[in-house]
Amino acid sequence: MNTKWLEWGQQLQALAQNGLTYSKNPYDIERYHQLRSLAADIMAAHTDTESTYIHNLFSQEQGYATPKVDVRGAVFKEQKILLVKEKEDGCWTLPGGWADIGDSPKDAVEREIYEESGYKTQAIKLVAVYDRNHHRHGHPPFAYHVYKLFFLCQLISGTPTISIETEEVGFFGKQEIPELSLTRVVPSQITRLFDHYADPTLQTDFD
Known part of the structure; x- marks a missing residue:
């Protein structure tokens, strides 16, 4: 396209x-x-x-134009990845969202995971920095230019809890991934996160 x-x-x-x-x-x-x-x-x-x-x-955009920053957290338990179901489109995604002013990337992704899933985590590795606009990812068109930061996060505690944005929380195996919210995450990115989970020595991916 x-x-x-x-x-x-x-x-x-x-x-x-x-x-x-x-x-x-x-x-x-x-x-x-x-x-x-x-x-x-x-x-x-x-x-x-x-x-x-x-x-x-x-x-609504003011000041010098720069890409927006989206943070996403990959949390694994028993070889399965944490996903949340978005109320907006009824599809699944990694917990995450826009980084807020005043938050470090680490703080932002840990906060988003907790708010959207109920799990407390610790970000332990920056897995990837992707340009959402890059054609190789296959995201649908979006008005803004976005950099997507993916973190591998360690599960600390918590219980599955929905939020104002999410209606289900679950862990899924590599062959069990449900329909994804493609504006937020695409299958190739999920696959790559499984790769990094299996081999922590892999270097950070970036566009």
Whole structure:
């Protein structure tokens, strides 16, 4: 699937956001607003989303445009990996989400795992840093450019507990993986996490 339109839209949005951050000239500011609207129109033309909705998303972004950071934790027990079922789409994913301002990556992933699954863990290894946009991963199109950080985490304590975002919690073997929420994680990434669990000496993967 050709997703050049997504790359162009994201680049135009970044140019517009950076221009609005630093420009003082009112004519330039007007042009950057027009450029942002064009980026929203490009994305709307290739999705089922209204351009006004995308424009509002872009308008919330301020300062110099950089990729967002998504953290995901791989927790294993008896050769099985922890997954949570998302209420949003009814599919399964590794616990995780956006890294919050003020959190270190380690703190962020441990907090996300606890909030979404009820398990307390300790992040022990950065397994991978992936560019969500890279075609080799196969994530569906998304408005933002995202770096995904995957951590191998050691289970400490806790009991399965659902959250406002999750409706089921479970451990699954390598051949038992349920339907995944592909916007969050894809099968090849799950497979690679099993590889790192089986061989802790593997080096960190990165794009």
